[in-house]
Amino acid sequence: MRFVDEFRSADKAHALAAKIAELCEPGRQYKLMEVCGGHTHTIYKHGLEDYLPESITLVHGPGCPVCVIPMGRVDDAMALASEPDTIMTSFGDMMRVPGSKGSFFDAKAAGTDIRMVYSPLDSLKIARRSPDKRVVFMAIGFETTTPSTAMTVLRAAAEGLGNFSIFCNHVTIIPAIKAILDSPDLRLDGFIGPGHVSTVIGCRPYEFIARDYGKPVVVAGFEPLDILQSIYMLMLQLSEGRSEVENQYTRVVPWDGNLAALRAINQVMELRPYFEWRGLGFISQSAMRVRPEYAAFDAELLFDVPGVRVADPKACQCGEVLKGVLKPWECKVFGTACTPETPIGTCMVSPEGACAAYYNFGRMNRRRVVEVSIT
Amino acid sequence: MTGRAGPDAGPEAGRPAATWVDEALREHAEHAGPAAARPGAAPPEREQQVLDRIDRARRRRPRVREERITMSHGSGGKATRTLVEAVFLEAFRNPLLEPLEDAAQLHLNGSRVALTTDSYVVSPLFFPGGDIGDLAVNGTVNDLAVAGATPLYLSAGFILEEGFPVADLTRIVASMKAAAEVAGIQVVTGDTKVVQRGKADGCYINTAGIGVMEHEMSLGVANAQPGDAVIVSGPIGDHGVTIMLARGELDIEADITSDTAPLNGLIADLLSATTGVRALRDATRGGVATILNEVATAAGVGVTVNEDAIPVADVVRGASELLGIDPMYVACEGRLVAVVAGEEAGTALAALRAHPLGEQAAIIGQITDEPPGIVLLKTAFGGTRIVDLLVGDPLPRIC
Numbered sequence: 001m002r003f004v005d006e007f008r009s010a011d012k013a014h015a016l017a018a019k020i021a022e023l024c025e026p027g028r029q030y031k032l033m034e035v036c037g038g039h040t041h042t043i044y045k046h047g048l049e050d051y052l053p054e055s056i057t058l059v060h061g062p063g064c065p066v067c068v069i070p071m072g073r074v075d076d077a078m079a080l081a082s083e084p085d086t087i088m089t090s091f092g093d094m095m096r097v098p099g100s101k102g103s104f105f106d107a108k109a110a111g112t113d114i115r116m117v118y119s120p121l122d123s124l125k126i127a128r129r130s131p132d133k134r135v136v137f138m139a140i141g142f143e144t145t146t147p148s149t150a151m152t153v154l155r156a157a158a159e160g161l162g163n164f165s166i167f168c169n170h171v172t173i174i175p176a177i178k179a180i181l182d183s184p185d186l187r188l189d190g191f192i193g194p195g196h197v198s199t200v201i202g203c204r205p206y207e208f209i210a211r212d213y214g215k216p217v218v219v220a221g222f223e224p225l226d227i228l229q230s231i232y233m234l235m236l237q238l239s240e241g242r243s244e245v246e247n248q249y250t251r252v253v254p255w256d257g258n259l260a261a262l263r264a265i266n267q268v269m270e271l272r273p274y275f276e277w278r279g280l281g282f283i284s285q286s287a288m289r290v291r292p293e294y295a296a297f298d299a300e301l302l303f304d305v306p307g308v309r310v311a312d313p314k315a316c317q318c319g320e321v322l323k324g325v326l327k328p329w330e331c332k333v334f335g336t337a338c339t340p341e342t343p344i345g346t347c348m349v350s351p352e353g354a355c356a357a358y359y360n361f362g363r364m365n366r367r368r369v370v371e372v373s374i375t
Numbered sequence: 376m377t378g379r380a381g382p383d384a385g386p387e388a389g390r391p392a393a394t395w396v397d398e399a400l401r402e403h404a405e406h407a408g409p410a411a412a413r414p415g416a417a418p419p420e421r422e423q424q425v426l427d428r429i430d431r432a433r434r435r436r437p438r439v440r441e442e443r444i445t446m447s448h449g450s451g452g453k454a455t456r457t458l459v460e461a462v463f464l465e466a467f468r469n470p471l472l473e474p475l476e477d478a479a480q481l482h483l484n485g486s487r488v489a490l491t492t493d494s495y496v497v498s499p500l501f502f503p504g505g506d507i508g509d510l511a512v513n514g515t516v517n518d519l520a521v522a523g524a525t526p527l528y529l530s531a532g533f534i535l536e537e538g539f540p541v542a543d544l545t546r547i548v549a550s551m552k553a554a555a556e557v558a559g560i561q562v563v564t565g566d567t568k569v570v571q572r573g574k575a576d577g578c579y580i581n582t583a584g585i586g587v588m589e590h591e592m593s594l595g596v597a598n599a600q601p602g603d604a605v606i607v608s609g610p611i612g613d614h615g616v617t618i619m620l621a622r623g624e625l626d627i628e629a630d631i632t633s634d635t636a637p638l639n640g641l642i643a644d645l646l647s648a649t650t651g652v653r654a655l656r657d658a659t660r661g662g663v664a665t666i667l668n669e670v671a672t673a674a675g676v677g678v679t680v681n682e683d684a685i686p687v688a689d690v691v692r693g694a695s696e697l698l699g700i701d702p703m704y705v706a707c708e709g710r711l712v713a714v715v716a717g718e719e720a721g722t723a724l725a726a727l728r729a730h731p732l733g734e735q736a737a738i739i740g741q742i743t744d745e746p747p748g749i750v751l752l753k754t755a756f757g758g759t760r761i762v763d764l765l766v767g768d769p770l771p772r773i774c
Contacts, residue, residue, distance in 0.1 A: 001689050004696060010757035045701075047758020096766070102441075105767075109443040118625060224756045329422055335429035340766045341453055342440055351699070361760040364746060365423055 007223030008046065016228045017051040023235040030056045031187060032234055033324055035177060036194035037064030037352025038222050044361035046224040056231070059324030060354035062176045063194050065141040066093045067322060067346040067353045068277045069169060071310040074099030077138050077167055078107050080303050087113045087130060088167075089123040090138040091145075093350045098343055100310045120145075120152040120166075127156070127164040136299045139166040144196040146170045146288060147261035150268040153290070153297045165299040168289050171275065173197050174205050175286035181213050185325050190234040192227065193219035195249045200265075202257025203245050210243045221249040268294050278346055279312065279319025318345035321354050328358040335359055430748070437461045447767030451660025451706075454767050474673075476595055477656065478522035480588065487588035489524035491515060494581040500543065502621040504614075504632030507580055508550030510708055513637045514659065515584040516558045520639040521655040521711060523594045523646065524586030526558060532566040532581040539577050547578060558637035560584070590646050596666075596714070598653040599674035603742040604720035606713040608641060608727050609634070609735045611663050612691040615705035620694065627697065631690045636709030641730045648726035651719025656712045664703035664762045666712045667740075667750045675747045680740035680762070682755045700769040703752075703762060714742065 024030070034040060040060045043049065049058065062068055074097055081088035081104075088104075095104045095116060108114045113133075117123055120137050127135040139149040149166060156164045173194060180186065193206055198219045206217045216237035220230035230248045237244060247253055268291060275287030290298035299305075312318065315333045320326040328334055328347065338344040340356055347355035437457040447454035464472065471479045478491035495511045512529065519526040531551065535544065555562055562582075613634040620627055638657060646652060656666045663685070671678045687695075687702045695702045709732065715723040720738055727733030743751075750762040 001692055004692070005755075008756045010755065013757050044760060046754045046756040047752075047760040048756070050758040105445045105447060106441060106443065109441070109445045122624070224758075329425045334425065336432040339432070341457070360763045363426065363429065363763070364749060364751070364759075364761050365419070365426060 004223075007221075007225045009225065012225055013051055013228055016225070016232055020051075020056070020228070020232050020235055021053050023232070023239045024053050024055050025239070028055060030189045030235070030238070031059050031324075032056065032190050032192060032231060033059040033061045033180070033188050034192040034220075034227070035061040035063045035173065036192075036197065037067065037350065037354075038196065039192055039194070039220065039227055040064070040354050040357050041352045042222050042224055042227055044357040047361075048224050048227060049362075051228060052231070056235075059188065060321070060328075060357075061191075061324060062180065062277070062280065062322040063142060063173060063197070064322075064347070064350050064352040064354070065145070065171075066097050066350045067318070068171060068176070068280070069094075069097060069140060069346060070276045070278045071099050071312065072276070072308055073169055074103075075101065075310060076305050076307060078104070078112065079306050080136050080167055080299055081107060081112045081114050083134070083303060085133050087115060087126060087133050087135045088138055089115050089117045089120075089126060089135060091140065092116045092118075093352075094138055094140060096343065096349050097346055098349070120149050121155065124152060124156055124159075124161065124164060127161055131163060133163060134302075135164050136303075137164070137166045138169070140169045142171055142173050142194070142197050143200040143265070144194075146265050146269070147200060147258070150261075150264040153268045153294055154264065156297060157294065162296070165297045165302050166290065167299040168269065170269065170288040171277070172271075172286055172288065173201075175283045176277065176280065177206075177209065179280055179283050179286075180323055181209065181215070183323055183325075186323060188215060188324070189238060190216040190218070190243075192230050192234070193217045193245070195219060195221050195226070195253060198247075198249065198253045198257070200258050200261045203247050203253065203255050204257075206245045210245050214243045216243045217245045219245070219247045219249050219253055221252065267291075276309065277322075279316075279322045281319075313344050316345040318347045318355075321345075321347050328355040331355070335363070433748075445767075450765065450767040451665055452704075452765040452767055455660075456764070474595060474597070476522060477518040478524065478584075478586075480522060480593070489519050489522040489586045489588060490583070491518040491522070492581065492583035493518060494579065496576070496579050497618065498576060499618075499621050500547065500577055502633055503617055505635040505708075506547055506550050507578060508547035509554045509635045511580040511582045512551050512554035512558060512560070512562075513635050513708060514657075515582040516554075516560060516637045516639055517657040517659075517709075517711075519584050519586035520637070520642045521594070521657050522586075522588070523590050523592060523642075523655070524588045525643070526560050526584055526586040526637075526639050528563045528585050529555070529560055530564045530566075530581075530583045531562050533568070534575055534579040534581075535567065535569045536575040536577050537569060537572040544578065547580075554637065558639055592646070592650060592652065594652065594654050595673070596654045596656065596670045597673040599670050599676055599678075599714045599742045600653070600716075601676055601742050601744045602717040603653060603714050604717055604723075604738050605667070605670075605678060605680065605740040605742065606715060606720065606724060606727065606736060606738050607658070607663060607686065608638070608711045608713070608733045609709075610686040610688045610691065611658060611707055611710055612695065612702035612705035613688060614708040615662070616691045616694045616702075618706075619698070625698070627694060629690045629694060631688070631694075634707050634709040636732055638709060638711055638732065641727065641732045642711070644730050645713065645723060645726045645733075649715070649719045649722045651716035651723060652713055653716065654714040658707045658710050658712055660706050661765070662702070662704040662706055663710075663712055664701070664750070665764055667762065668764045670714060670742070671748050671750050674742070677743040677746050677748075678740060678750045679743050679753065680750065681753045683753075684737055684739045686735050686737050704765055704769050717741070 269288040347353040478489040727736035
């Protein structure tokens, strides 16, 4: 199939893998972080690690939108949704994320009106059709999804739609990367930069990583060859002693980002002073809220939000996994108490979460399995 | 109206985490045994210890944790399996039910008979390539046929919502009649109930079916043996993608129709051509991936599949790529998965391809010793991964 198969060619992958292996210095270990959960998903779904030498370890970063939502925020959303005459709309990924009293699916089963939408704009259709209900969109995601939420609010404002609001949980990627770089328990050699976030913010925001921290960054696409090529580009920088921001995903990512999208975000939203991230704690200026000019669309002002902080379960090591300090299987409860059926941590929920990706796709002894599948 | 609360309110002590977490942890501590990964062990060894621990956890007796039924319980994946085993099998347990095959195999006065039942709640009721009526006949015919039985008679129960158009009902029943004629069965008994408006979604149908087993062989997923071949009878996922698009929520238009069809003719041809067939399943809810997992678990074998070899229509691949779902989990209504002795694979494939419903049949993989209970996929990209059961329905990804 065109536009898919050419990015999944096993022949090209073998050629790239050989070049990557040549760039490895004997005795040196390399830790590269793919920031984005979409990359984590691709890596596991296509078995990309089979192509990497043992000296290269991929560390799965924090760029999974539902993985970073703290439990208290899920509880708040459910409190909003259970208000009378209220319909909550949500992306599918969010439906299984556990709060302290279960997930959206559980709340739906108990009678709360929570509906899955494919685009925030679908929420407006529901709001128009149900003028006697209040429709709240559970807005989550990094800069990839923020513009579509902003456009939805602008559309609602233009239409004068009075029964639509958003519960804004949009987060920004740069402060999270900075928190990881400043974390003492981690040594990374380079970053595979998030592709879809960069279609919006461009490549310039990563320059501090190369300049101030001396780590190379390659913004990458989401097909397996994109990621393999990005690893090659990172290894080439490392072997030549360079640390620069490079763009592998040129077919989609403009260096300066998407100004129209950034303008829309800036018109509707502003930075919060700080926001709690699941497992990473409070990070300053790391999330967005609705600007006062659009207060009529801000569910946090329109509804009584409990705002109670819920501590992560002690046994859950999502934070360490999100920072890449632990591999998913190194978490104490991985696969036993915490499974995709009954996730304790959010990393086990989304297909982009590192734990879910490992559990669903990579739960095997890679060496033994490779031997089996070759015969 | 309240001020901003929550995330901006500052890091104060929160309330303790949920009680269900404590419960899961307690249960884990009781069952997990001593093999918590030893920190001193070398990483590959530690990873293997964790994998062994997970394997033990997966063999624990299933328990429904939810207080209420959620949509996941109807998806055909892990949540469905847990519900069936923990509630239904627990209550009705008997040797005929226990294999949890598509049809029960009974001995009645010296003859071998297969019995099955299935309910149909598809929405929309009418979709490209079929409607709930075809499904209700074909689905039950197929559940009998994959047990190795010749389907003979069906019952039909209708639950109708007040206000449902009689013209639609007539159209559905006409489809059932046509499907019954194609499959060569008769609907010989039935039931009608009407519920108040809002208590059902138009029309639900239940059919039960009975058939006779004319072949000596006993089919079942537990029969799979290392060296066997895994065959699918045609492109996968057409029905599921057709339904997703027909719901009109995705704003994707594509030229695709449901694969709903009776498989009894195809299966009769296959079983006459070879005695090497060990198991047959029709790949409905949960798709081909779920069946392969049932084979791996029931027979205690590994299943290795080549992604390149799996027939998938471009439309299905394209829609799946857009939605971030995997065709391996998408339902079919007229495709079967066959496990066939390795030396008979060629004969079986030829027999399937000779039938109009099996023209695009393909050998997609084989049964292996290792790793037991696991389905491995050799990806088209050249990597390896496992294919697990999903918990619920495939959920579209955010970005």
